[in-house]
Amino acid sequence: MTSSRLSHAFRWLALAGIALSPTAALAQKAPCIGNSVATTGPAAFGGAAIKMGAETAIEEINAKGGVLGQPLKLIQYDDAGAPPRGVDNTRRIALADKCVAILGGYHSTVSVAQAEPVNAIGIPFVGVLAANTKAIENGRSPNYMFRVSAKDKWVARFLVEKAMAQSKTGKVAFFYENTGWGNGALPDVQAAMKAAGKELVATETFNWNDQDMTPQAIRARDAGADVVLFWALDREGNQILRSMDKVGYKPTIIGAWGIAGNLGELAGPLANGVQVVQTYTFMGEMDPKKKALWDKISAKYGLKDPQDIKMSSGVGNAYDAVYIIAQAIEKAGAYDWAKVREALYQVRMEGLVANYDPAFDDSDPERQDAILPKYYKLTAWQDGKLLPIEQTPYGKTN
Structure with missing residues (x-):
């Protein structure tokens, strides 16, 4: 020292x-x-x-x-x-x-x-x-x-790759919390989109504890985004899903792992199909090593x-x-x-x-x-459980 x-x-x-x-x-x-x-x-x-x-x-x-x-x-x-x-x-x-x-x-x-x-x-x-x-x-x-x-730089590339594979229009929106985490991810996501030959059609931010995300949902919907990337925590993720539902907007949602905690509990059926990146999960089938730890x-x-x-x-x-x-x-x-x-x-x-x-x-x-990044895993919410995506109905599209 x-x-x-x-x-x-x-x-x-x-x-x-x-x-x-x-x-x-x-x-x-x-x-x-x-x-x-x-x-x-x-x-x-x-x-x-x-x-x-x-x-x-x-x-x-x-x-x-x-x-x-x-x-x-x-x-x-x-x-x-x-x-x-x-x-x-x-x-x-x-x-x-x-x-x-x-x-x-x-x-x-x-x-x-x-x-x-x-x-x-x-x-x-x-x-x-x-x-x-x-x-x-x-x-x-x-x-x-x-x-x-x-790491968000690598997560952004991973999620953009998944978004482009699932989008029918090539139009992707980004919802991110107004914190160091969310604001820090914006340039990472923009760079990943640029590398894919695209630009985000909407970038929508929000604060912790915001209750109504209807304006953001409407702008993303009207921009034609059929995939939305989330950099949000469960609490705000729940409010975004409810606001989207209110305006009849049902895009594919793929998120960083801020929505990997209790989104299924908070949002109920609205969370079904929401995809989340993970590095490890105990959910679904376990190999012997994972079972021993569990x-x-x-x-x-x-x-x-x-x-x-x-x-x-x-x-x-x-x-x-x-x-x-x-x-x-x-x-x-x-x-x-x-x-x-x-x-x-x-x-x-x-x-x-x-x-x-x-x-x-x-x-x-x-x-x-x-x-x-080769060790990142995609999971999806289904009936309150965050499962490996290949073990859900949504895995067929990945």
């Missing part, structure tokens, strides 16, 4: 009332992984999924002797989807708890805000849900922000049905991220931020979600992201 970073760290700790000597600041870090996610608020299911995946992986690792002879532990903080709380949690995890790494949560606005303290302090951050491109591709060198999740998680958390998990991708991504971090610590030979960061580029493993070969590539700025 540079002297300026240490100075920044000491100032924060002084304000927080935490005493720390320079010797302690430079000491080996603790065998813990911090987890700053939303465990309260409308997206708490995302935080719960991340916690399930991370805790399960840590239990398995510790049952085999831990990492470098020490058991790992997860230290949990709630950011409630609020960037200032995410920043505060980041500093606490790094400077007070002295954890070896941080997991990032559901909200892109929080992850974007965390990039500054993560890189100022120099602690490895591994995001496991938030997909905003610039949270990870932030221009820092060295860059301590990594991700085992989807058995562990269902027993530990008292779950009765895979649909009790509202964000399976968060479970799978967090599970793999913990194993990647553990392998990096082993390769580094120490609980040391800089050494672990360098070792992350050396990790190769077969995970739940993907074959990480390698997990990250320091020769490519885009490869601070571990899950490549």
